Amino acid sequence: MAEQHLPERQSPLEPEYHPGSHGNFEHGVDVILSETRPGSILQLAAWPGEEKRLIEIIRKVAGLALPDGAGGGVSSGARAVFGFAPGKFTVVDEAEGLAQAFAGSITPAIGTLTDLSHGRTAIRIAGPKAEWVMAKFFAIDFALPAFPLGAGRSTNHHDVFAQIQRSGADQFDIYVFRSFARSFWKALCHASEEVGYEVQ
Amino acid sequence: MLITCPYCGPRDVIEFTYQGDGNRERPQPASQNLDAWNAYVYDRLNPAGDHNEIWQHSGGCRAHLRVVRNTITHEILSTAFARGGHKSADNRAEGRS
Numbered sequence: 629m630a631e632q633h634l635p636e637r638q639s640p641l642e643p644e645y646h647p648g649s650h651g652n653f654e655h656g657v658d659v660i661l662s663e664t665r666p667g668s669i670l671q672l673a674a675w676p677g678e679e680k681r682l683i684e685i686i687r688k689v690a691g692l693a694l695p696d697g698a699g700g701g702v703s704s705g706a707r708a709v710f711g712f713a714p715g716k717f718t719v720v721d722e723a724e725g726l727a728q729a730f731a732g733s734i735t736p737a738i739g740t741l742t743d744l745s746h747g748r749t750a751i752r753i754a755g756p757k758a759e760w761v762m763a764k765f766f767a768i769d770f771a772l773p774a775f776p777l778g779a780g781r782s783t784n785h786h787d788v789f790a791q792i793q794r795s796g797a798d799q800f801d802i803y804v805f806r807s808f809a810r811s812f813w814k815a816l817c818h819a820s821e822e823v824g825y826e827v828q
Numbered sequence: 829m830l831i832t833c834p835y836c837g838p839r840d841v842i843e844f845t846y847q848g849d850g851n852r853e854r855p856q857p858a859s860q861n862l863d864a865w866n867a868y869v870y871d872r873l874n875p876a877g878d879h880n881e882i883w884q885h886s887g888g889c890r891a892h893l894r895v896v897r898n899t900i901t902h903e904i905l906s907t908a909f910a911r912g913g914h915k916s917a918d919n920r921a922e923g924r925s
Contacts, residue, residue: 783836789887
């Protein structure tokens with residue numbers, strides 16, 4: 629196989645990405661913000677009636693077993709998947725090339741595969757005040773019983789669409805449009821000032 | 829106003845886009861029945877009470893929904909995926925005449 633020469637990806641957050649502690653952190657840092665920079669971000673969609681076949685393909689190709697139910701998902705280290713709409717799933721991998729791995733399996737009869745690796749920016753917020761800060765942006769219930777581990781949610785902030793996955797008890801991964809990512813990041817930093825935040 | 833999306837659960841109305849009256853029956857594109865087209869474009873029930881509506885959860889899962897809303901109280905009486913071909917408040921099936 630010929631060696632691939634993929635362009636080096638630049639972060640849209642770079643001019644506003646300042647590692648270190650910021651805001652009101654004298655009494656400790658209550659949230660940690662970071663850009664996770666996954667190599668692959670895919671959107672998979674099944675035609676009506678083909679959802680189970682697509683879920684089975686995700687299990688075989690990515691090794692991720694989707695739980696039943698709307699917005700169900702699973703996050704396991706390097707890879708993650710969650711439902712964000714009926715019959716539609718976001719699949720994320722730390723490594724590049726996940727689209728090629730799926731390409732042979734998702735036939736036109738089953739559904740579609742869209743590679744959004746360069747189109748979305750993944751931002752992680754973690755820490756004891758993560759729910760508190762997230763609740764300032766999105767009008768959804770972030771409590772653990774309502775938003776279980778691994779689950780995904782589609783919502784928006786100021787008309788900017790966002791997909792959110794709970795990847796830990798006090799950790800969320802937010803996928804936003806790359807073109808709005810810097811603006812969202814700046815807002816997220818401002819919102820985190822009151823609790824003290826660290827950029828890693 | 830909260831609308832309960834069948835996929836996402838209760839969400840603020842700001843996430844939704846109104847897609848129009850849910851009582852319309854769109855004629856076949858090739859239809860030359862001018863009365864049917866006239867009814868589709870202009871005739872509205874305009875009830876003071878329960879009203880069949882089509883909404884899209886445009887700021888969420890983007891599904892199109894069949895919603896019954898009370899036009900006086902803004903109470904949302906039911907929501908369902910539009911794709912399902914559910915019957916509406918006046919028991920009129922999704923029309924394709």
